[in-house]
Every structure is written in structure tokens, then in C-alpha cells.
Amino acid sequence: MGEFDLIERFFANSAKRPDVVLGIGDDAALITPPENHQLVITTDTLVEGVHFFADIPPAALGHxxxxxxxxxxxxxxxxxxxVTLAITLPSARMEWLEQFCQGFFELAEYYNVTLVGGDTTRGPLSITVTAHGVIPMEQALTRHQAQVGDWVYVTGSLGGSALALRHLQGQQRLSSEILEVLLQRHYYPQPRVLSGYGLRGVASSCIDLSDGLWADLGHVAKASGCSAKIQVNQLPIHPQVKLQCQNDDAIALALCGGEDYELCFTVPEAMKGSLDVALSYSGIEHCCVGQMIAGQGPVELWQGEQPYTCCHLQGWDHFS
Ligand SMILES: [Mg+2]
Structure with missing residues (x-):
């Protein structure tokens, strides 16, 4: 099967939003963006051996x-x-591609996202997705506008994906029932899109948790010219992480494990009362884990009134 047959069979016939004038099939896509909105563009590459193991289920990789x-x-x-999708494959395996597309398009259709273009090449397995979104003028949530005194919140739970990874790396054995629950977190993270809508006009800053709360909140603090403190007793640690790990270890996974893909955001005192209503229709829990403070240092950890020491504080950094 050649490149064009492959595109035709797997990618060209997916559902199309009405604002896509021309999708896959021309030199480039043609789109009508809505008026009075800004475009929001992001890209991410997943490489075999760096971001995932060779035996990852293809549907999980697509998702x-x-x-x-x-x-x-x-x-x-x-x-x-x-979205656009650039996919590099060692060979065109039909069954693999079918499952990859199932995972990819199920999520795309859920959020009414159209694949408008991409590229397929032969080589070591690697996937690059570029996603385009829109937001009403001046309403985007950023990292740089948190203020000293703002409260720090996270959605959902933390540490579950990292514990599944530990199992995959052979560092901690989990029973098959527990693994099934945690692999769901690791392989099928649910982007908090509805929570993001709800936070417009309420949060002063926001970031998604890919590298772990400690590092990612550090990015917000640095960009905002302040620091932050986390109350480790308030962390929404995944229930299975609490059960399978010692307390300090569970805290470390929640702070540094990474790949939770929850949102971490800051809310000024005056907006705190609006938060429950703002997030109610997202259906996702949220909880306060700390506060922005003055200073320039790394994010501080506290356990009640006592400073808390965590032995392996780090976030994910490809070049460190
Ligand atoms: Mg991010």
C-alpha cells in the first residue's frame, strides 16, 4: 500500500467540521476561523523509546x-x-493503523475536532500532532498572570499515571485489576477541555500537568515572578496510589510523577466563590493545594505548619 492509498484509507474520510473549507487532499487546509477570536496553536511529538514503549497498544498511542x-x-x-498529524512508521501495518486511528478519531470526534492535514513517512515510529483551537479575544489563560496570594488548585487526581509507568518499567508490581485502572490514566489521559472553558474569567493562570505538579507549578511561579507553596496533605492523590505506596512515596509520585494531564490553576481570593459554579458542568473535581507567595525560589512544600522534605524532587526534562 502506497502513501496515498494509506492516507485515503485511514485519514482522508474522517468527519469534517463545517468551518473546514478544504481538508485533506489539497496542498494545505483552508479554514474559516470565527470572528473576534484568537487562534491557539500547540504541537507535541511522541517518540518510541522516549515517550512510549514499543509495545504500547496502538489505540492508546492514537488517543x-x-x-x-x-x-x-x-x-x-x-x-x-x-489538528494535523505527522506520522513516521517503520512499515505500513494495516491492523496497527486501524487501531491507532480508532483511538485517535474516537477522541477527535468527542471534541468535534477535524483532522485537516498531515504527513506520512517511513522511519522509526514517531507521532507529531499540531492542534489548533480558538478562544474569544483576550480570554486565554496563561502562565504569567498569577499574583501573590492567589490560591492554587488542581483538577482530578495525581500520581496514577506515574504508578502505572513504574509497573511498565518493572519497578513495582501491581495486580492486574489495579493495573487496569492505572493504565487507563497512563494510556488514555482525558484532556480537561470543559474545565478550561469554565476557568475563563475566573483563573488568573493555568497550566496542564505533564511534568508533575512541583515542576509545572514552578513554571507558573517563574513566569509570574513569584513563588508558590504546596500543602502536601491537601494533594488529591489517586486512591490506588495511596493504597499501593507508602505515604512519602505517594506524595512524591503526586508531585513529580508527571503525565497526569490535569489542570493546575490559580484563583484570586475574590474569585474563589465563583469557582464551584464555574467548574460544575465539567463534572471534574477540583481541590485547593496551596497558594502563590512572594519570592523567586523553587516551589515550597509544607505539611501543616512544618516544611516538608521530599527526597527526589524533579520534573521531567528531556535535556537534563
Ligand atoms: Mg503543557
Missing amino acids: KSLAVNLSDLAAMGAEPRW
């Missing part, structure tokens, strides 16, 4: 490659609309 991009749009408060 995750799109989900991590939608998560970045969610962190901006944006509505996802159009």
Missing part, C-alpha cells in the same frame, strides 16, 4: 498523541477545532 495536545489547549481555556 494519547491527540490528548496531550488537547490538554495544552485546555490549559489555555481554548476550544479545540482542527
Whole structure:
């Protein structure tokens, strides 16, 4: 099967939004963006051996490659609309591609996102997705506008994906029932798109949690010219992580494990009362884990009134 047959069979006939004038098939896509909106654009590459193991279920890879991009749009408060997909494959295996597309398009259709273009090449397995979203003028959530005194929140739960990864790396054995629950977190992260909408006009800053709360909140603090403190007793640790790990270890996974793809956001005291209503229709829990503070140092950890020491504080950094 040649490149064009492959595109035709797997990618060209997916559902198309009405604002896509020309999708796959011409030199480039043609789109009518809505008036009075800004475009929000993000891209992410997943490489075999770096971001996932060779035996990852193809449907999971399809889901995750799109989900991590939608998560970045969610962190901006944006509505996802159009994506491109560049896929490099060692060989064109039909069954593999069918499952990959099933994972990819199931999520795309859920959020009414159209695949408008891409590229297929032969080589070591790697997936690059570029996602485009829109947001009403001046309403985007950013990293740089948190203020000292703002409260720090996260959606959902933390640490579940990282514990599944530990199992996959052979570092901790989990029973098959528990693994099934946690692999769902690791392979099928759910981008918090609806939470992102709800936070427009309420949160002062927002980021999605890919590298772990400690590092990602550090990015917000640095961009905003302040610091932050986290109350480790308030962390929404995934229930299975609490059960399978010692307390300090569970806290470390929640802070540094990464790949939770939850949102971390800051809310000024005056907006705190609006938060429950703002997030109610997203159906996702949220909880306060700390506060922005003055200073320039790394994010501080506290356990009640005591400073808390965590032995392996780090976030994910490809070049460190
Ligand atoms: Mg991000």
C-alpha cells in the first residue's frame, strides 16, 4: 500500500467540521476561523523509546498523541477545532493503523475536532500532532498572570499515571485489576477541555500537568515572578496510589510523577466563590493545594505548619 492509498484509507474520510473549507487532499487546509477570536496553536511529538514503549497498544498511542495536545489547549481555556498529524512508521501495518486511528478519531470526534492535514513517512515510529483551537479575544489563560496570594488548585487526581509507568518499567508490581485502572490514566489521559472553558474569567493562570505538579507549578511561579507553596496533605492523590505506596512515596509520585494531564490553576481570593459554579458542568473535581507567595525560589512544600522534605524532587526534562 502506497502513501496515498494509506492516507485515503485511514485519514482522508474522517468527519469534517463545517468551518473546514478544504481538508485533506489539497496542498494545505483552508479554514474559516470565527470572528473576534484568537487562534491557539500547540504541537507535541511522541517518540518510541522516549515517550512510549514499543509495545504500547496502538489505540492508546492514537488517543494519547491527540490528548496531550488537547490538554495544552485546555490549559489555555481554548476550544479545540482542527489538528494535523505527522506520522513516521517503520512499515505500513494495516491492523496497527486501524487501531491507532480508532483511538485517535474516537477522541477527535468527542471534541468535534477535524483532522485537516498531515504527513506520512517511513522511519522509526514517531507521532507529531499540531492542534489548533480558538478562544474569544483576550480570554486565554496563561502562565504569567498569577499574583501573590492567589490560591492554587488542581483538577482530578495525581500520581496514577506515574504508578502505572513504574509497573511498565518493572519497578513495582501491581495486580492486574489495579493495573487496569492505572493504565487507563497512563494510556488514555482525558484532556480537561470543559474545565478550561469554565476557568475563563475566573483563573488568573493555568497550566496542564505533564511534568508533575512541583515542576509545572514552578513554571507558573517563574513566569509570574513569584513563588508558590504546596500543602502536601491537601494533594488529591489517586486512591490506588495511596493504597499501593507508602505515604512519602505517594506524595512524591503526586508531585513529580508527571503525565497526569490535569489542570493546575490559580484563583484570586475574590474569585474563589465563583469557582464551584464555574467548574460544575465539567463534572471534574477540583481541590485547593496551596497558594502563590512572594519570592523567586523553587516551589515550597509544607505539611501543616512544618516544611516538608521530599527526597527526589524533579520534573521531567528531556535535556537534563
Ligand atoms: Mg503543557
